[in-house]
Amino acid sequence: MRYLITLALLGYTMASFAQDPADIFHRTVDIDRVNSLSFDVYPKDQVEYKTWPGDDLLIETSVQIQNVKQDILDFYMRQNRYLLKPQVQGDQMSLVSFDKTRRAVKGTEANAYENVVIVVYVPEDFTLAGEGQYRRISK
Template sequence: MRYLLSVALLGIAAVAFAQDPADIFHKTVDLDSINVVNLDVYEYDQYEVRQWPGDDILIETSVKINNGKPHILKFFLEQKRWDLKEEVAGDRLSLVSRDKVRRVVQGTQGTTSETVNIVVYIPQEFTAAGSNVYQRSTK
């Protein structure tokens, strides 16, 4: 009887803790000679810009794979699917989504989807200067 009870509790715990794979990763970007920052983020990613007292940009990306396996998340992390790449031209920095054509992944249990939330922490000395454009106010 105890054995069956133990197996039942383990089964319930396994089902309760079975979640879609998710991860949070961080990236910093140096702003020494940069005076203007432009954001060009994939249209279906949710993102927000916050100011912080640091000297660099900190990018925090949270990804959740819905109806997927952990190896799918690991593969796409290695491929930098959700990365914002840096493009510098003079004193202007553009942070651009590396993959803007995200193909849907077909699994054995149906189609997977992804939820991506990006928070870009920009130093306090940068102020909004238009749609997704931030300019250094002092230097």
């Protein structure tokens, strides 16, 4: 009996400390020859734009998925599900979500809930030119 109580207490403790998988990753993009930036991000992702004194574009992506195991998040990270892919034409660069048709993630209880927050650090020598568009003010 004592063994069962101990086992139940241990199981409860492990379940209460279990967390949903989450990851944060960073990526820099060289924009030395770019004078115009635009962003085409998956509509359900939250995007914040901030200025910083760096020379490159810094993209910080935070992903949390509820009701799945860590292996599922790792798989999606390897498949570049949350990646912003640069497309350059002349001196213009568009950063486009790699996976624009994300299918629902099947979780352990039902569909999983994805929370993706992307923070884009834009160099100080760029200025806001519209919704998700930046232009270099000096070069």
